[in-house]
Amino acid sequence: MAASHEAQVLTGTASDLDHDAIVIGAGMSGMFQLIRLRELGMKTQVFEAGTGVGGTWYWNRYPGARFDSESYSYGYSFDKDLLKEWSWTEHFAPQPETERYLNLVADKYDLRRDIRFSARVTAAAWDEARRGWTVTLEDGSRHSSRFLITAIGALSAPTMPNFPGMDEFRGESYHTALWPKTPVEFAGKRVAVIGTGASGVQVIQEVSKTAAQLTVFQRTPNWCAPLHNAKISPEEMEEIRSRYDEIFKRCGETFSCFLHTPDPRNTFDVTPEEREAFLEKLYSERGFGIWVGNFKDMLTNRAANEEISRFVANKIRQRVKDPKVAEMLIPKDHGFGTRRVPLETNYYECYNQPNVKLVDVRATPIERITPTGIRTSDAEYEFDIIIYATGFDALRGAFDRIDFTGKGGIKLKDKWADGATSLVGMLVDDFPNMFMLLGPHTALGNIPRSIEYNVEWVTALLRHMQAHGKTYAEARPEAVERWMAHVMECAVGLLSMEVDSWMTGVNRNVEGRQKRIVARYTGSAPTYRAWCDEVAAKGYRDLTLA
Numbered sequence: 001m002a003a004s005h006e007a008q009v010l011t012g013t014a015s016d017l018d019h020d021a022i023v024i025g026a027g028m029s030g031m032f033q034l035i036r037l038r039e040l041g042m043k044t045q046v047f048e049a050g051t052g053v054g055g056t057w058y059w060n061r062y063p064g065a066r067f068d069s070e071s072y073s074y075g076y077s078f079d080k081d082l083l084k085e086w087s088w089t090e091h092f093a094p095q096p097e098t099e100r101y102l103n104l105v106a107d108k109y110d111l112r113r114d115i116r117f118s119a120r121v122t123a124a125a126w127d128e129a130r131r132g133w134t135v136t137l138e139d140g141s142r143h144s145s146r147f148l149i150t151a152i153g154a155l156s157a158p159t160m161p162n163f164p165g166m167d168e169f170r171g172e173s174y175h176t177a178l179w180p181k182t183p184v185e186f187a188g189k190r191v192a193v194i195g196t197g198a199s200g201v202q203v204i205q206e207v208s209k210t211a212a213q214l215t216v217f218q219r220t221p222n223w224c225a226p227l228h229n230a231k232i233s234p235e236e237m238e239e240i241r242s243r244y245d246e247i248f249k250r251c252g253e254t255f256s257c258f259l260h261t262p263d264p265r266n267t268f269d270v271t272p273e274e275r276e277a278f279l280e281k282l283y284s285e286r287g288f289g290i291w292v293g294n295f296k297d298m299l300t301n302r303a304a305n306e307e308i309s310r311f312v313a314n315k316i317r318q319r320v321k322d323p324k325v326a327e328m329l330i331p332k333d334h335g336f337g338t339r340r341v342p343l344e345t346n347y348y349e350c351y352n353q354p355n356v357k358l359v360d361v362r363a364t365p366i367e368r369i370t371p372t373g374i375r376t377s378d379a380e381y382e383f384d385i386i387i388y389a390t391g392f393d394a395l396r397g398a399f400d401r402i403d404f405t406g407k408g409g410i411k412l413k414d415k416w417a418d419g420a421t422s423l424v425g426m427l428v429d430d431f432p433n434m435f436m437l438l439g440p441h442t443a444l445g446n447i448p449r450s451i452e453y454n455v456e457w458v459t460a461l462l463r464h465m466q467a468h469g470k471t472y473a474e475a476r477p478e479a480v481e482r483w484m485a486h487v488m489e490c491a492v493g494l495l496s497m498e499v500d501s502w503m504t505g506v507n508r509n510v511e512g513r514q515k516r517i518v519a520r521y522t523g524s525a526p527t528y529r530a531w532c533d534e535v536a537a538k539g540y541r542d543l544t545l546a
Contacts, residue, residue: 017132019045019145024124024135024402026115027055028102029437029451030151032076035109036459040466045143046111046151047135049120053106055153057098062176062387063184064202065095068227068343069446070287072240073259075101077248078452082108087237091286092229092343123403124148126432131472133433146471148434149458150399154444155502157397159509161194161390165369173386176203186211189384192374194366196222198342200389207387208350215357215381217366217374221329223312223336227343228286248449255524256445260293267295267304279311291341292445298337300493305335312336319348328360338496340503393510394502395440395519396420406431416440419505419517423475423483423542424532426454432474435461441487441521443528450525457532461540472546479535479542486531490523 021037023030026048037044050058067074071088086101093101106112123136133148158177160166166173174184176199191211193204196218208214232240240247247259254261267275275295282290290308297304313330320326329348350356364376373382393400396416404412407430415421415430422428425442426435435458436442443450465473491497497516500506505519521528535542 016130017144017146019043019143021045021147021149022047022133022135022143022145023149023151024121025055025151025153025156026050026053026111026117027058027151027153027156028076028448029153029455030055030149031102031105031109031111032078032451032455033149033151033437033458034111034114036455037462038114040459040462042147042462044114045145046115047119047121047137047143048115048117051117052099052103053111053115054099054102055151056156057095057102059156060177060179060199061095061099061181062174062179062199062203063206064204065176065179065199066090066202066229067092067098068198068288069448070259071232072244073247073251073257073446074448076105076448076452077244079108083241083244087234088232088240090229090231092227121402123405124434125403125405126407126434128407131433146433147462150434150436150439152398152402152438154395154398154438154447155392157393157401159390159393159397159507160388161366161509163366163369165371168371169369169373169386170371171373171384171386173388175388175390176200177392184385186385188212190373190382191215191385191387192217192381192383193387193389195389195391196220197389197391198222198340199391201342201344201347203387203389204350205345205347208353208356211355213355213357214350215359215374215383217359217361217376218328219361220333221331222339222342223309223331224342224344224347225290225312226283227345228284229345230286251446251449253526254292255526256292257443257449257525258288258292258446260287260289260291262292262296262298263294265295266297267301267307269295275307276311279308283311283315288341288343291337294337299495302335302495305338305495309336316348321352325351325358328358334499334501335495338499339501390509391502391507393507393513395505397507397510399436399439404431404434406434417512419519421480421484423480424457424528424535425521426458426532427473427475427543429475429477429480432472440519441483443521443523443525445525453529453532457536460536461543464536464540465545468545470545472544473540474544476542476544482542483531486523487521488518490521490527491518494522496522 020042021044023046026046052058071093120138122138125134127134132146135143158175186207187210190213191207192215194217251257316330317326364378367375400413410430420440422441425439437454505517507513
């Protein structure tokens with residue numbers, strides 16, 4: 001009996017707890033974490049709100065949804081056989097292909113037997129007496145575990161605008177992140193798209209091809225750059241496959257885990273002719289190079305940022321025939337790269353089509369949604385379909401939608417009222433045995449690369465705890481303070497900190513999200529990993545282990 005109890009404690013299981021670990025979410029991070037927890041011998045349950053695996057690539061099935069990281073830098077790297085087995089068909093894979101890929105992974109590892117679908121978590125509370133977590137689902141059922149791991153994503157809590165009359169519209173309406181599985185037909189329809197962020201840009205490109213009339217309601221124009229997507233031939237895929245070690249090594253070395261990283265030169269280290277040629281080169285190349293592979297001072301030096309902004313503004317003027325429309329599409333309140341840069345394919349050319357109209361809602365605000373369409377301050381429009389491309393309550397939103405309660409009844413939402421705090425973005429003091437795979441202040445960028453690192457870090461911590469007979473882990477407050485001081489220091493001097501965006505915690509559609517904060521980690525991914533590695537190398541002294 002005693003020996004049996006000792007074995008239970010070492011694996012993190014007590015007889016009165018249902019599971020060793022509960023994972024919230026079956027996207028890329030939840031799936032990989034499940035694989036690693038099984039290897040530790042932990043009895044694990046994953047709760048997923050959707051009816052299938054894939055997370056981002058399950059929910060975001062709107063027309064045009066695709067990667068803006070190169071496909072071969074985005075997939076899992078941990079399984080050599082999987083890398084040999086799977087072939088990408090495009091440099092930037094569309095949503096259906098990515099969803100198929102993740103279902104293949106679920107099949108290969110038989111993940112679904114430990115995943116409960118249509119199971120939305122509404123609350124999670126620390127139980128001091130049992131030293132574990134009680135998780136409550138939307139159906140009212142309760143489930144307990146020693147450890148709780150959140151795999152809920154950084155961009156997974158969709159937000160809707162607050163226009164009067166939204167429930168009165170008699171046509172079809174959709175949010176891009178809550179798109180139906182059944183096809184939506186646009187041919188011959190009058191369609192409105194509200195929003196011109198990354199998802200808005202992608203959906204506008206597709207809807208404009210067939211809609212009888214597309215009206216785009218834009219509040220904040222964004223700087224967009226060409227994606228330059230292309231098909232991957234079987235021969236090219238074989239060549240890519242031969243370079244996977246090199247590709248993932250490169251991702252591990254770059255600032256944001258992309259294949260691109262800042263140029264070592266400053267903007268004004270070169271002649272105007274050399275600068276223009278370099279920017280032309282970046283504008284003609286695939287992916288995020290023009291954003292994250294530009295001159296190293298582009299995001300900190302105001303004059304340098306004005307140079308790249310001027311260059312891209314001129315590109316927009318060249319591509320959009322109507323000068324008035326072109327000026328409407330050029331941001332005036334922020335410089336290039338200081339907000340997330342959507343990548344596009346003929347986005348600007350859409351506005352040259354006779355079936356596409358652009359409405360500036362700063363000049364003529366939307367007053368209400370009517371039963372037949374949208375009324376602005378100067379016009380009334382009739383629509384068959386309204387698409388809300390209004391984005392997410394980023395970084396914190398998915399956490400706020402679950403009632404997390406830690407030690408002494410403290411609510412995570414209250415603890416983070418003035419901004420999220422953490423230790424390396426993965427632990428929060430007062431919330432023992434809770435690990436966040438994509439919590440605020442983890443290194444983002446090319447997210448799957450961050451996911452794999454963070455899952456491995458959490459797994460190593462749990463393995464360490466097993467080896468030393470520990471079943472309790474909590475971030476020390478002084479360690480949280482040191483980490484947050486580093487997070488704040490990294491943000492000093494960034495032009496992006498002067499701009500309202502989800503990257504500075506601002507969302508006009510969410511109450512309490514109007515003040516700019518350091519909402520994300522802005523240091524490099526290698527610096528982030530070095531900090532995390534040091535926490536582990538010092539025997540996790542930044543944590544209370546018991």
